Amino acid sequence: MNDDSQNMLSAFMNVNLTSISNNYYKISKFVEPSICAATVKANAYGLGLEEVAITLQKSGCKYFFVSDLYEAIRLRNIFGTNDNAIYALNGLKPTRTKEYISHKITPVIGSFAELEEYRANTSESIDHRIALHFDTGFSRLGFDMNEIGKLSINGLNIDLIMSHLSTAEDPQSSLPENQLNLFLKANNRFVGIKKTIANSAAIFRGKSFLLDMVRPGISLYCGYDGKEALGRLESAIELYAPIIQIKDVEAGSSIGYGASYRAIKDMSIALVEYGYADGLPWSLRSTNHQSGGQFYFNNTPTPILGRVSMDIVAIDVTVLKNDVKRGDMVEIIGSNQNIDTLAKNAGTISYEILTRLNSRVKKYYKYV
Numbered sequence: 001m002n003d004d005s006q007n008m009l010s011a012f013m014n015v016n017l018t019s020i021s022n023n024y025y026k027i028s029k030f031v032e033p034s035i036c037a038a039t040v041k042a043n044a045y046g047l048g049l050e051e052v053a054i055t056l057q058k059s060g061c062k063y064f065f066v067s068d069l070y071e072a073i074r075l076r077n078i079f080g081t082n083d084n085a086i087y088a089l090n091g092l093k094p095t096r097t098k099e100y101i102s103h104k105i106t107p108v109i110g111s112f113a114e115l116e117e118y119r120a121n122t123s124e125s126i127d128h129r130i131a132l133h134f135d136t137g138f139s140r141l142g143f144d145m146n147e148i149g150k151l152s153i154n155g156l157n158i159d160l161i162m163s164h165l166s167t168a169e170d171p172q173s174s175l176p177e178n179q180l181n182l183f184l185k186a187n188n189r190f191v192g193i194k195k196t197i198a199n200s201a202a203i204f205r206g207k208s209f210l211l212d213m214v215r216p217g218i219s220l221y222c223g224y225d226g227k228e229a230l231g232r233l234e235s236a237i238e239l240y241a242p243i244i245q246i247k248d249v250e251a252g253s254s255i256g257y258g259a260s261y262r263a264i265k266d267m268s269i270a271l272v273e274y275g276y277a278d279g280l281p282w283s284l285r286s287t288n289h290q291s292g293g294q295f296y297f298n299n300t301p302t303p304i305l306g307r308v309s310m311d312i313v314a315i316d317v318t319v320l321k322n323d324v325k326r327g328d329m330v331e332i333i334g335s336n337q338n339i340d341t342l343a344k345n346a347g348t349i350s351y352e353i354l355t356r357l358n359s360r361v362k363k364y365y366k367y368v
Contacts, residue, residue, distance in 0.1 A: 011241035011274050011332075012362040015047050019236035019368075021059040023220045026233060028060065031203060034210040035194070037063035039217030041071060041089065046354040047221055047237070050078050051365050056220075057084065065215055069093050072105040087131055087160070091141065097121035101128045106159055108133045110142040112150075119155075129159035134186060136163045136179040136197075145182055148189055160194045160213070161186060168201035168209075176202060180209060200224060222339050222350055237354075239333040239361070241274035241295075243326055246317065255314050256306025260287045263305075268321040270302070272330055275311040279356035280332075281346035282308045293345040296336040297324055 028036040038061045044052035053064065053075055062083070066072050068090045075086055082104045092100065092107040092114040098121060100107050109115050110133035122128060132151075135142030142163065143151065163183045167173035183197055194212040200219035202209040218224075223235040246268060249255065253263045272295065276282045285307040286292030292304040295315055302315040317324045333339050339350040346353070 009242065010360060010362060011239070011278055012364060013357070014238040015051065015363055015365050016236045017051065017055045017365055017367055019234040020052060020055050020220055023223070023233045023236070024056055024059045024061060027203065027214070027216050027219065031210050031214050035063060035213040037061065037065060037213055037215050038220060039065045039199070039215050040075070041065060041067040042355045045217060045221055045351065046357045048363055048365070049075060053078055063087070063213065065089055069096055069099060069105060073099070073103050076103045076105065085159070091133070092118055101126060106131050108162065110135070124155045129157045131160040131162060132158060134161065134163045134183060136182045137175060138164055138166045140164070145185065148186055151189070153189070158190065158193050160196060161190050162196045165197060165199065165202050168199055168205060176205060176209070218351060221354070235338055237333055237339065238331070240329040240331055241272050243270045243324065243328050243330060244273045245271040246324065246326060257309055258307055260285065261306035262288060264288065267316060268318045269305060269314045270317045270324060272313050272315055273311060274332065275309050275313055277310045278358045278360055279353065280308050280313060281348055281353070283346045283348070284308055293342065296331040296334070297328065299336055302330060
């Protein structure tokens with residue numbers, strides 16, 4: 001927990017920048033000689049773009065992926081130089097070509113409409129690079145693979161071609177291999193141009209997915225049980241919230257909205273100042289017939305009772321009645337419960353948990 005935690009008045013997150021740096025180093029060594037880029041879109045998955053990107057830059061990262069032009073410009077301004085490559089994954093925004101050029105942002109173009117607009121607003125004399133995105137079975141962004149023959153690439157400074165996998169995290173799925181094989185068919189058209197298809201999960205799927213560049217994101221921030229050659233990556237986050245009231249309730253008392261949970265015995269409950277407005281999934285609620293999520297206090301689980309409300313959630317502290325007090329902090333994510341466990345209990349994914357964090361959750365950055 002943060003050294004100043006006893007003075008905290010609201011929920012806070014510790015972000016261990018050393019862990020992020022260590023994870024980047026481990027992945028970089030594991031994928032050599034491939035380039036290890038970093039995906040820092042959505043405010044570095046909610047952890048803070050400036051702090052995370054600068055840490056990765058100092059760790060040796062020179063290639064960064066964000067969502068769109070505006071994230072890219074923000075990142076370029078953070079770096080203050082043009083030394084790092086910044087790719088905007090969501091393509092070319094209409095009427096904004098000159099901004100990509102002036103800020104040295106590489107748009108990842110995935111449609112003929114984008115390519116036509118780019119050509120109409122640039123020329124061969126301009127020193128600017130683009131990337132091309134191919135849809136190999138995701139049915140999302142990118143040129144269809146059967147359109148490769150129609151692509152006119154003369155006069156274009158193509159820095160990278162990429163695709164994205166739909167089921168990389170599923171070891172039983174054969175779709176990633178099918179997508180990879182389809183993507184590699186583009187080799188003849190793009191000899192000498194860097195290729196990338198691997199996100200975090202694909203990095204650990206097999207060497208064949210590494211190609212010229214990998215694009216880890218979540219594994220940099222939340223850890224990953226990697227293969228022996230890589231070792232375990234570290235979680236860089238801890239999340240805590242304060243208890244604002246403790247009360248005793250009698251057996252049969254309803255707790256929270258909807259009276260969906262009734263005390264099965266005399267209980268002590270703690271009201272934690274953390275709710276769905278802060279990013280806690282409402283699905284972590286519990287009823288008398290279905291358990292929900294849980295927090296931890298002094299390494300002891302404290303189950304959620306009833307519904308998660310906007311700003312507050314109730315937890316069971318009956319077994320801790322003599323140890324817990326108003327102002328104490330409970331662990332939401334930490335040594336007892338990682339983000340994947342919390343997400344699984346909520347029926348969601350770790351990406352959503354991170355990116356839903358509200359600005360009310362203070363962030364403290366540390367090097368440990």
